[in-house]
Amino acid sequence: MFRIAATAALLTVAMVLTAPAAQAATPAAVFDEILPRSLAEHHIPGAAVVVVEGGKTVFSKGYGVSSVDTQAKVDPERTGFLINSVGKSIAATAAMQLVEQGKLALDADVNTYLKSFKIPETFPGRPVTLSSLLTHTAGFEDRVYRMFTPREEKLPTLAEHLAAEMPTRVRPPGEVALYSNYGYALAGHLVELASGQSYSDYVRQHIFEPLGMKDSSVAQPTPDVPLATGYRWDGSAQVVPPANFGPEPPAGDGNVATPADMGRYLSANLVPGVFSRPLLDQLHGARFRNDPRLPAMGFGFSERYLNGLRLVEKTGDSPGFFSVLELVPEKNTGVYLAFNGGAFSGDAAAVTAEVLKAFVDRLQPATPVPAPVKLAGDVSRFEGSYNNTRLDYDNFTKVRALAGGVTVTADGDGVLTTSGLGEGTRRWTQTEPGLFTDAAGERIAFRESGEEVLLFAGDDPNSSYQRTSWLGSPSTHLLILGVSLLLLLGALVWWPIRAFVRRGRERNPSGARFATVAAWSAALAVLLFTTGFALLMSDLSAAAVALTSGHSPLLSVTLLLPNAVLLLTGAAVVCAVLAWVRGWWTTPARITYTVVSVALLAFLGVIASYHLVGLPYLA
Known part of the structure; x- marks a missing residue:
């Protein structure tokens, strides 16, 4: 009797002691604790979050306001957000559906499909393919000037825009990831040509309607759906940026969805149904790596690792909106976050990093990172100034290179330091030839090819950096x-x-x-x-x-x-x-x-x- 009573007492005490921890493990506890505080600290008017597990939405909530003027609350069921580049995953899905049907081929020259214009053969024998478009490896320069337009501006057709605004091909396809909005717009045009439908009609009929995403659209002009107002904090007040839309819907321009609809999209990416398992494997799998030892690009997604878990993700931003989609296949879990502010300032990204870390800690707590085992050797050959290859090489926006460079310095036997790669100065230890690891377990890698030296960061599979000469740095x-x-x-x-x-x-x-x-x-x-x-x-x-x-x-x-x-x-x-x-x-x-x-x-x-x-x- 005493033994039973003692056991019951111990269980009662254990339940009391562990109740806070159990509560902290719920999605509500994670987001309710962090988001209200972080939104206020970072001057972001509103946000919404949706969590799905096993194909079902288990948490959905809005925070803050969708309009500073009206003080309307964010409602995940009714408030639309611009999802921006998250829409690239939708374009990739559409393209891969047509690949499944045999109407498009991943490795065919896109010029075999194009009718009203052609991609120049800048690199003979190295054609642009659908696969290179979907992995950002087609080699187009990046144009940002006037990439966004006001909602009311009349836009050309997708084909007209692609023909008139074709960027220069600056690298052969398949060599390095070179993020390209134009590339995804071109992939969306291939969807039009292969399906015989406009891009917006195809997505509505084959993705949104089958998934029940009734409050989502990629049409231009954007339909009159309930849309949050996007903002930018100017240091003293919230201001509305002049342009959040654009002429490239397959790249994410003007893509609108409610968080509830994005929950349905998350579920479809975790549980086969509307999308087949082979299609999901193509989208989420490793399709290209800048270096075999670093995280990969999928089709419309990229991968990274947090707490030992593989995350499949896509982010998007415009002057007034920021969104992020994260899939954790191992846990059959997904989360979507949307903000109507803090995009270009980095504030929304900072809030996202904090809240996602707490969310993933709930799924699998972090474990201590072992110290990197040094591979000794002279690493001075990697020293120098590196420019991000994501530039417009023919336009004055190339001036971005002045603020976006990375400096690499040898700091002893087998050790490098970098500045401009993330925040502050970081110290890296060589663990394999050309592969370096920092104290947090993040990795960078170098590729040497003749006189060219490229730097790749493991936490950003979309990017690459090219070493410049002293005079060009x-x-x-x-x-x-x-x-x-x-x-x-x-x-x-x-x-x-x-x-x-x-x-x-x-x-x-x-x-x-x-x-x-x-x-x-x-x-x-x-x-x-x-x-x-x-x-x-x-x-x-x-x-x-x-x-x-x-x-x-x-x-x-x-x-x-x-x-x-x-x-x-x-x-x-x-x-x-x-x-x-x-x-x-x-x-x-x-x-x-x-x-x-x-x-x-x-x-x-x-x-x-x-x-x-x-x-x-x-x-």
């Missing part, structure tokens, strides 16, 4: 710009002071006076240009909105100034030669003027390498 360019700017600032200040002090005592010929005005005006234009860019870059979120929408008077005016610098610098260089030929001023003054002219040329040369000079790229 962003750090060198910034140094040249900085020194030139200091010299030009000196001329801007000194020349007016010198003229004031010597007024009435020094009479120069008209040519000399014109020379001074031309060089001083060029320096002033440089200062105004630099100030304009500094103002743009003072708020990275606002700068991203300006570039992707084109709706920025400051950007438009700033882009005009380099052309004035070009004309005035040309005049200054001619005048520098004439100054020596005709003996204008004293020798020190001529040397000063020549130095200023060289500084103007150096500044102009660097910004010209980023296509910031020339009329074709004005806003």
